[in-house]
Every structure is written in structure tokens, then in C-alpha cells.
């Protein structure tokens with residue numbers, strides 16, 4: 001093996017050419033088992049195609065397993081805009097008392113609480129019931145291409161390095177790992193490359209959530225919340241608190257190190273449980289293992305003072321104790337593909353309709369600013385469409401992308417990134433891949449009207465021209 005040096009240190013090595021076994025060849029390959037990937041795989045498998053889902057972790061669910069509520073099911077006008085397969089997942093969770101109703105919220109439009117452990121079981125069960133083959137512990141580390149056409153991926157796992165070929169691939173990695181490695185142009189962050197900071201979620205038990213909500217409801221001068229009127233808390237037993245900025249300032253003056261301006265508390269489905277979304281590590285690049293490691297270490301260090309703050313300053317936390325941290329640092333933003341259409345801030349804020357709409361979203365631009373401790377929120381007042389072209393990459397065929405890494409700007413991504421729209425995109429990508437494979441065409445050549453018709457017929461919600469509906 002040849003080692004090339006630069007300035008006295010080893011710069012690269014030349015790996016010997018090697019033969020890699022083709023482990024499998026399937027109709028549709030989905031990479032990433034988060035909210036988008038679960039839906040993509042279930043949709044693609046609906047009429048018997050061979051669909052394989054690869055996931056690098058030991059469980060499916062992605063960010064739906066880190067203690068977050070699912071946001072985005074309802075529009076700013078209260079209408080349910082995400083239906084179809086995503087609703088089926090929630091219905092399955094509800095059977096196990098592991099999901100709440102879609103509760104209206106003045107800030108988040110709707111919150112749907114889910115029990116993270118149950119997501120791991122139920123999402124897996126939904127995939128297996130749909131006939132999807134699932135392979136865990138398998139990281140996609142490279143791609144197989146013929147000219148501009150993606151033919152499959154290279155995986156690394158305990159089994160070593162293997163290839164998997166497919167007629168169509170759907171990248172649901174959140175990081176656009178497949179697209180990037182296939183040569184699709186990608187962007188990261190704002191104009192300076194600044195990305196939204198990640199958060200390690202953690203869970204406290206022994207929280208008196210009744211005392212918390214009634215204190216906020218009854219003492220509005222002491223407990224100031226962002227955008228959510230105090231009386232909302234008097235009427236709702238399950239909620240997200242965002243704000244209490246003055247309490248953080250007091251704690252900071254008393255010497256506690258709190259990395260954010262806002263208290264964010266999410267009630268759990270289990271009594272006395274609360275998930276805390278307050279660690280925040282700046283300048284982490286979720287596509288760089290060294291940077292990710294720094295993020296995990298720093299976020300873990302932040303938890304101690306945040307917990308002290310909650311126990312000492314926030315009503316209802318007096319007897320709270322720590323039970324668990326999320327299984328991994330939650331990454332808000334990394335790569336976005338440059339696709340056939342790049343959704344932008346104006347598309348979101350002008351409630352834009354697209355002829356090739358494949359999903360409807362309504363969540364506001366919710367941008368945790370990369371360089372300070374604050375957040376920018378902007379609402380459009382209604383809904384906006386997600387166009388099929390934003391799921392189609394440029395320069396590479398045989399590939400679709402769904403989830404937070406579709407083709408958007410930094411600002412538009414801050415709106416479409418929540419889990420309900422990611423699931424709707426996944427369902428659309430899965431159905432598109434199925435149509436493409438059945439017709440023997442590239443996903444880019446799929447008849448959009450047919451895709452929209454199928455989405456509507458199968459229970460999804462899309463705003464489409466009259467001739468489709």
C-alpha cells in the first residue's frame with residue numbers, strides 16, 4: 001500500500017484495487033430508516049416490488065427516537081395536511097398508547113407526542129408488514145455508478161465491504177450521503193457555511209407537569225413564554241414550553257452556563273416525564289466524525305448546568321431527576337442537494353403552489369441561528385407545496401432524495417425539516433420510485449400527474465390541478 005506524505009506527515013494512502021461482492025440486487029433501495037426512509041420503503045413495497053432499507057444504527061426511527069414530538073401534521077389554519085402513510089404510523093403508535101392526538105399549538109401549529117422506544121418497535125413492524133427487507137448495522141459508504149446513472153451503493157458493516165445494486169435508490173440519510181458520494185452538487189448551511197446547531201435531547205422524570213403548566217397559566221408576569229399565550233397552558237395537559245427567557249438570565253447571572261436563550265420543555269407521554277431540548281453546540285458539522293464527537297462531548301457537558309437550572313428555577317422541576325439521554329446528538333442541518341428546483345424562503349412565506357406538488361407543509365421557518373444563541377421564526381399564515389423537482393437531484397439519474405436534505409435553501413430547509421413533512425416526502429419518493437421501476441423509466445421521467453393521482457388515491461394530501469383530482 002503506497003503512503004503519500006506532505007510536509008513530513010502522511011497525507012493519503014493508495015488503496016489497492018479490490019473486488020467487492022454484490023450482496024444483493026433489489027428493485028428499490030432506501031438508505032436511511034428515519035421518518036422519510038420508513039415511509040419511502042413502505043410506499044415502494046406496496047405492490048410487491050423487492051425493497052431493501054439500509055440503516056446504519058441498530059434500530060429504525062432516526063430522529064423520531066430522540067424524544068421529539070412530531071411537528072407539522074396540521075396547517076396554520078388547523079387542517080390536517082399530512083395524511084396517508086404518516087398517519088398510519090401514528091395510528092399504529094396510538095394502539096399502543098404511544099402517540100397523542102395532533103394537538104393544535106399557537107407556535108408549532110400542531111404537536112404529536114410519540115414515545116421514542118415504541119417508535120423503534122412500531123416503525124420496524126410497519127416496515128416488515130409492508131414486506132420491506134430491513135438491514136441494520138449497515139453504513140452506506142460509497143456508490144456504484146455507470147456513467148451518470150446510480151446503480152447501487154457500497155456498504156461497510158461487520159460483514160465487511162459489500163455492494164448492493166438497485167433499479168432506483170432513495171437517499172433518506174438526512175445528510176444526502178448517497179447523493180453527495182454519487183456526485184450530486186450539494187450545499188451546506190448559510191452563505192458562510194454556518195449550520196443550525198445540534199442538540200442532545202435528555203429526559204427528566206419526577207416532573208410535576210401540572211404545577212409547571214398551572215404556574216405558567218396563573219403567573220404570566222413571572223413566566224413569559226414565546227408566542228404561546230399563557231392561558232394555553234391552563235387548557236392543555238400535554239404541551240411544549242418555549243421561552244422563560246428571564247429565568248435563564250437569572251440562572252446565568254448566578255453563574256450557571258446555559259447555551260441557549262430559550263427554555264424548551266416537551267411533556268412526555270408518561271406521567272412526570274419531560275424531554276429537554278436545550279443543549280446547543282455551535283459550529284458542529286454533522287458530516288465530520290471529529291466534529292460530531294466534539295458535539296457529543298460538549299452537549300453532554302452542558303446537561304449538568306441545564307438540569308441545575310430547571311430544578312432551581314422552573315416550577316414543577318423541584319424533584320426532577322435524570323433518566324436518559326437520547327441515543328445520539330440530534331443534527332438539525334447538514335447537506336442539501338441541489339436539485340431540479342431549489343425551494344426558497346419566498347416559496348414558503350408566499351404559500352406557493354407548485355404544479356408538481358407532492359406534499360403540503362405549513363410549518364414556519366424555524367431557524368436556530370448558527371452563530372448566536374437565538375432562533376428566527378417566520379410564519380406564512382397558511383400552507384406551501386413541496387415540488388417533486390426538489391426530490392430530484394441534478395447530474396445523477398436513478399436517484400431520489402427525501403427528508404431534510406432535499407433541494408432547498410438554508411431558510412426553506414428550516415421550515416420543511418420537521419418530521420411530518422419529511423414523512424410525506426418519503427411516501428411520495430417511495431411511490432415515485434415504484435412507478436419508475438414498474439414503467440422501466442428514470443424517476444425524473446415519472447408522470448407527475450400519475451404520481452399525484454396515486455398519492456391522493458392512497459390517502460395522502462396534495463393540492464393539485466383539477467384534472468388530477
Ligand SMILES: Cc1cc2nc3c(=O)[nH]c(=O)nc-3n(C[C@H](O)[C@H](O)[C@H](O)COP(=O)(O)OP(=O)(O)OC[C@H]3O[C@@H](n4cnc5c(N)ncnc54)[C@H](O)[C@@H]3O)c2cc1C
Pocket residue numbers: 031032033034035036037054055056057060061062063064068069070071072138139140141172173174175177198199200277329330331332402403404405417418419420422
Ligand atoms: C434537536 C432537534 C430538534 C428537532 N425538533 C423537532 C421537533 O420537535 N419536531 C419535528 O417534527 N422535527 C424536529 N426536528 C427535525 C427533525 O427531527 C428532522 O429534520 C427529521 O427527523 C429529518 O428526517 P429524515 O428522515 O430526513 O432524517 P433522520 O431522522 O435524520 O433519519 C436519517 C436516518 O438515516 C440513517 N443514516 C444516515 N446516514 C446513513 C448512511 N450513510 N448509511 C445508512 N444509514 C444512514 C440515520 O441513522 C437515520 O436513522 C428536530 C431536529 C433536531 C436535531
